[in-house]
Amino acid sequence: MKRIFTSFLLFLTFLAIVGITSCGRKAVLNIYSWAEYVPQEVIEQFEEEFNCRIVYDTYDSNETMYTKLRAGGAGYDIVFPSGDYTSIMIREGMLKNIDRTKIPNLANLDPRVTAKINYDPEHEYSVPYMIGTTGIAVNTRYFSEYPRSWRILEMEEVRGKATLLDDMREVMGAALKTLGYSVNSLEKEQLNEAKELVLLWKDSVAKFDNELFAKGVVSGEFWVVHGYGENIFYEATEDEIEDIDFFIPEEGSTLWIDNMVILKDSKHSDLAHEFINFILRPDISAEISDYLLLPSPNSKAAELLTEEPIYELADLENCEMIEDIGEDLVLFNDIWNEIRFGL
Amino acid sequence: MNRSSLPGIVYSLPGIAWLSFFFLIPYIIIIIYSFLTPGIYGGVTLPFSLESYTRMLTSPGYWELLWQTVWISVMATVICLGLSLPVAYYIATSKRKNLLLTLVVIPFWTNFLVRIFAWMLVLGRTGLVNSFLLWTGLIEQPLQLMYRPATVIVVIVYMYLPYMILPLYSSIEKFDFTLLEAGMDLGANRNEAILKVLIPSIKGGIIAGVILVFIPALGSYAIPDLVGGTEGAMLGNLIAKQLTVARNWPSSSAISMIFLLISTLGLLVYLRMNAIQARVRRFRVREDYMKEQEQ
Incomplete structure (x- = not known):
């Protein structure tokens, strides 16, 4: 032993x-x-x-x-x-x-x-x-008539078949841009308007999602997703790519580096x-x-x-960088907690 | 000194040290953090403050979310119990116990997250259930089966079912089935015998199973996050959001304290019940003894 x-x-x-x-x-x-x-x-x-x-x-x-x-x-x-x-x-x-x-x-x-x-x-x-932007991807196998705008989320056809990122700054940024404001806005009025818009969108999205949007839009589980183009195209095969339309909404979007x-x-x-x-x-x-x-x-x-990249540097003109807003983050937090958890 | 006479405390020292290090100390840190002020960029700073608690206690939204969390967990636990009792009974009385038990444990061989994703293939818009129903012509449009609060319950039940079956099995297996026959001889029908003889004698297994399912269900994070949709959030998701996105560590610590409170309360009730039972048992033994003496 x-x-x-x-x-x-x-x-x-x-x-x-x-x-x-x-x-x-x-x-x-x-x-x-x-x-x-x-x-x-x-x-x-x-x-x-x-x-x-x-x-x-x-x-x-x-x-x-x-x-x-x-x-x-x-x-x-x-x-x-x-x-x-x-x-x-x-x-x-x-x-x-x-x-x-x-x-x-x-x-x-x-x-x-x-x-x-x-x-x-x-x-x-x-x-x-x-460097890149956050945009909207549509699976055109299921529907082909839509505005190339954030307002696509308000269409009756996409109810329950869309996702928004589970990302406070990205979603609020999209809403602020749709309303013609800065994604870094700290104006209470503007933020409240954006909140109402996101609540409207919330009604039609299936979930707030960071993990499944790419697989989901490629497989047809979701028709319209808010997300990063590189993730979406990474999931798609050569054939599937044909059905995916990724666009930067005409109102502009967020920019990330x-x-x-x-x-x-x-x-x-x-x-x-x-x-x-x-x-x-x-x-x-x-x-x-x-x-x-x-x-x-x-x-x-x-x-x-x-x-050929999904978009060119020149396409990013209308996209605005998300900046650190320090302790004013609490303004966004309160709104986001209300949207996500009803607090 | 004889080696075997070392006091029990010596043997339990490693366990105590482990628990105090990896359970008690983190919890003390969480308690302290919950009374501090959030730093702008995460972390905590002085002064001490009750802000996190007052905000939580005065906002109806927190209570609603707590209610939703408890409700989902209770539903999942009840369904688990209902499904597990017959299964455990069947396994305990079967000749192929080992095979059946292995089958119960097999899902553990696959990663937790992979199994959640598998549910998407089953319940999704293009998933198995919808494809089948479309094929039979029962429905024309796919049903929305995913991303609802009910989906969260279904997946929690699936995930924690083995934790209910196993303790139930082990207590039913020890059960003396002739007692059921005795009960029926004394006039109970089969259902009454099960309800009044079997259930009380496997109470330990039921309580263990309920604890093993309810407590983890309460703290669910990944399941509601992935299959929960816009209305299926639970407290665990809020804790994570407060810690990361909001950078409010005291708030997420304070919400975690709710879990500690609920589990501690549950445990206290359990211990109290055990203590009462033990007293009743002691009392009966003494009664029997006195009767014998009288005779």
Whole structure:
């Protein structure tokens, strides 16, 4: 018995030693990002070129990511927050200053994108990864006559077959835009009007949803969904894509820029800089745009694209960036709690 | 000192340490947070405040949501109990117990979320039920089966059914079925015998099953989030929203306290009932003893 125990212990020690040495050989870069956002091929190419290993962990909303980091989630090197949360994380001192000399490819960024960045115009803490908008997707197999407007949600035909994002700023932003206001409006009157509009929409949507809209609209479970084009087209096969009409409503929509930032307590800062520089390389940037079907924020990547993106940078003129509104968030919260939970 | 005479406390130390670390301390943190002021960007700050509680207690919306949450959980528990009793009875009296028990446990081999998604394939607009009904010509338009409060109940029942069947099975299995025959010999019909003889003797299993289903059902988050629609939200969803989107940690802590309160109350009632029963039992034993003495 004793001998079995000893040999078992020896075996464990052996495993531990093997484990430690093989881990110790390669540096690890810990990325915390949206699901299916960085193509696996890009990750593998980086691992190969820089002889390291990437651990890719995912979140489904800026809020989830931020709460986890605030509650002590540690060990991540690079995170992909959107603009409003980038500015919050800068203000809360959660980010490391980016050494721009280590990222020569910053020069590749399209000035039309950088012009929109007001939360960190000098890229002291953040570098844009992708830019895009939130729109409406319709499955045209089921119905084909509709306005290319947010008002599509008010049509009798779509009752019970539509979804809105379960995202306070996105939904309120859509309503505010429909009414001709700013998505960052803090005017009580305007917010109340927007609330009434969302309550009207709530009557006709099946649910507020962040998880199923893409699969749902492709399968026909939903006819009209509010969501991100890249998620929807990711779910569709070549044939199914034919039936999906994604549009930016004529009233305008929200604009988002997701950024790569390095966390203050990152232990692999050099590798993280290399990663950001790698993403900004024209060939890699084009590969990512082709994968997500989003316009490239990289001016040198434009000619390398092999796929046509869902929309072009020029289409985003009428889209407005969601900005951090600090403690006024409570105005939105109260309205959202009323809409979602009847509080 | 003899090793086997170590006091029980020594053996239970690891358990106590585990519970205090991973259960008690987090709960104390939640209690403290619930009395603090929310930071603008999440977290909590001083001063201490009752704001989260006063807001919760004075807003009728919270009470309605609490009512909806409790109602959904009670319905799910009752349906689970109703479905499980015959199943557990059948398994306990069957010759193929092991096979049947394995079948009950098999769903656990699949991930919880995957099983919720499977319901969408069953109840969805283009799902099995609707396709079948359309095919038979009974309906012309797909029925709205998903995204209703009732859908939440159906899926909760499905998820927690095994937690009701297993304790019921284990108490029915120990039941002496000759007692049923005795009851019927003494004039009870079959239903009366089950109601008055079987049910009281498997009460422990029923209570265990009810606790195991009701408490987790109360704290449901993923099920109402995915299949609940615009009117099927439960308190768990509000807690998550307050913590993340609203960045109001004290508020979500205060709402969590409702759960702690309900479960503690339930447990107290249970303990109290046990204590009363034990006293009754002791009393009867003493009575029997005194009768023997008299004789």
